Amino acid sequence: MPAVTSAPAAARPTSTPLADAGIPLGALDGRYRGVVAPLVEHLSEAALNRERVHVEVEWLLHLTRVVPGAPQPTEQDVATLRDLVEGFDADSVAELAATERETAHDVKAVEYYVARHLEGTSLEGAEALVHFCCTSEDVNNLAYALMVRGAVTQVWLPAATALVDALADLARASAEVPMLARTHGQPATPTTLGKELAVLAHRLRRQLRRVQGAEYLGKINGATGTFGAHVVALPDVDWPAVGRTFVEHLGLTWNPLTTQIESHDWQAELYADLARFNRVLHNLCTDVWSYVSVGYFRQQLGAHGSTGSSTMPHKVNPIRFENAEANLEVSNALLDVLASTLTTSRLQRDLTDSSMQRNIGTAVGHSLLAVDNVRRGLAGLDVAEDVMARDLDATWEVLGEAVQSVMRAQAVAGVPGMDEPYERVKELTRGRRVDGPAMHEFVAGLGLPDDVAARLAALTPATYTGLASRLVDELG
Template sequence: MSKKLEEMVAGYGWKFIGRHELFGYELTRDDRERLESPIPGLGRYGDSTDFLCNITSGRRLGLLRFMVMKEYFFALARIMKSYNGKFKHQKIIQELSAEDIEKIQGIGITAEEVRQAELIERVTEHDTAAAGDYLKLKVLHLFPELESSVEGLHFAGTSEDPMSIVMGLMGNELFGHFIKFLSTYCLDQITFVETCEQNGPLIIPEFTHQQSAEPIALCTKSVIGLNAIKYLVKKLMINRDTFQPFSGKMGGATGQLMCHYAAYPDIDWWEFAKDFVESFGLHYEPVTAQSVTYVVEAQIFMTITAILNEVIKITSDFLSLASCPAQLFVKVKRAGAKGSSIMPGKSNGWGHEGGRKMLRESIALLLNLARELMDFPHGGDMGRSYLCRNLGNVFMPIFIALPRISKELKSYQPNPKKISWILDEYPGMAGSSIQTVLKRAGIDGDPYRELQKISINNDGSYANAEQFGRGLESFMEKFQLPVELREELRGLLNWQKLVEPAAKKAKEELEALKIFFRRTFDAADKLLYISKLPHDAE
């Protein structure tokens, strides 16, 4: 091995797989699929998004649609079984045996069947009509004895009836995963603070207008953003442990259940529709257009954008603290890592930088969804079909970004020397407290102007600790302040004392936040209907 090769390999550290393994590596099927993916979210970032294949893929959509149509058929069969009204001799579904139900449950459960239904769509030019026809065809093909009941499949329904439920289930699933990802992110933020403050509050400057303002403990600074997220998350909940679900409908062509009542006017179809929609864990709107109104979805999407904006702010503020020239936080050196392809003297916040852009991408897409889903003429049109099918693409950047931001944060640690330096460099941060005490003490003159003279040098630069200390002593002597007041003012230069009340409150808030985000992580399970379904029959 040449010396250069040996040095390069050694520089990668223990994580490097080894040169022989490297040059002997062969592509797997997954490798090839990711390399050939035109979308980075499914290629480069596939590890973060693979789970979406079981939520928003065409395969999953097709299987969910079959499932909803069959469940509607079974629900209708139960109504017909007990129906003894005017048209009791014209039941759309004859009484089904357990064996009949099992037969129907056994169709529409494979990806092949989804594709076969798409072949019918080539002729019908309507995907849900094709899916309904496919189920009828297959029942007639395999079980001709059920011919008298086959029209019960998709009876009196429009495509939006099963599809609104399918899209509602997909939306719930994505929403549930979002809450889990967000809760994990927030708990990671809390863990970082606790690690940094094992020995007491970590005091750093708080900035307003990009200038040093007052000292603040890291826990206090962190609680501000996390409490904002908590407030917004609570707006997404209908009670302590339940999130607002997405919507679904079962109302026929224009939401009036007109065809249902035309066929069987003596059945309470409103109750039937409500029970059916809510059986999937979805929000039910009593009267709809052809589709749901999407006001629930718009509210959820808009609230999520506000949450993401808060995450971006938290991330940006931390990145600012970790950036030059302050560098109050620094990355822990890791063997093999490179901060640049050409500049060896730096390390970058890759995860934070890229994560913010990903979140802004999702914000733009969510805002578009909130606006466009509600924008349909009269009873509805097909625009919602594309928008809802694209839900996975809208949420994908979030699922990539939040873990990357957390992973990036975990690679940092406080930089005590720089923190000590910056606190020493800007003692004027105590000025607001000192002048407030002077006002309380009722001294002559204008405390604000006196502190301003001490805090800002003649050349406009901020006074450092030595300069500020001399100025404060001169001021106290000039005004002949009482000894006790002088000691009180000097004590206000103790950063620990200044931040203590807020830091104590922040610690209490952090404990409450831990409990809250652990609870929301668990509560999100109620939204995960799809995850609880049996695996596809392949």
């Protein structure tokens, strides 16, 4: 892979007071650093170099069991080499950066870095085995797979799962709280708050299962995926088997057919699933924002601070959900472009994926930030059952659906006078507010059997929620 290096000194901007003070350029490394800091361990440039070292060390150790005449490392040698990865720290970053300034090539610098640390081990003098038969992408594709797997499984998934669990808990707690539904923004058949939250939790969990089932693919088959150098160097070795066992040793899935690069299709699949989770979460944000707007949720003052507006002191703004919306949109813009561009490489290799993959951390970071905001936002909500009850009591017209459905069932059963049920209810309710007495009077005049009429007379908007509360149990 061509080198990706820092700009030459002549091309750098002149120093400024802010630049010299180390002020971060972006929000993730500035205002929101505390939330996304765990991702630095996995998706930063330093993490990329650590995983490159990891791949080079493990490949070297793997080759000692494959290449005839290779020196055999002692247990202490293995521990020493693996400590290059486990102990990778700021000093390691600085040493590697100094090497890269000499090589002007990032992966070559990693090769020299590992080779230099063979001194004092049984492998000293076997530096030729470091990066043996590898193109840069053999190292990079495996490093990125390890990085992304770590970020997703150790940081993003636990945070997202905790959020969905909190949402499911809120759904269960409010499973029986009746709420006026609003289809097209208009009063509609009542539901329960818990059932509506359960729908979103169910959708989010499905996406989590897809992310949990992601495959992380890798290859180590040379400059054009043919094992050309391998076979010329050692023709008696079963190189595809060696490559497969090595990739699986790293805990990844072997991709046997590639060009110079691993095709990145697994990344596109994963980023599409993350983006879909983000979109469902965005839907949650807009719904909760709307419920706050109409008073169905009250926001706890302590959870949002004392300042809701710089000029209107009465306000408590739903800022957690608004912040999450914005970060989800930024995340998805990046995830979408990653998914759409990484699957294409001109002929056997171009370098667009190298620059593109350096944005993975930013994409996942904005999603993680949104997840954190939604979790904190939900924790700061109280259910306003009294407000929902008033809305329901003011909209008896929503029982029109129930009345005409009962009339249809009775018509099928042979009860006379049940003709044109929809049209008759429509005449009563269309575009009008109907109160309880008016609805009861209408039902009483329909000529329904006594038991059926009594069932409808007992129905209120607050009790017309069907199996909503029971459906929440589907969350498990």
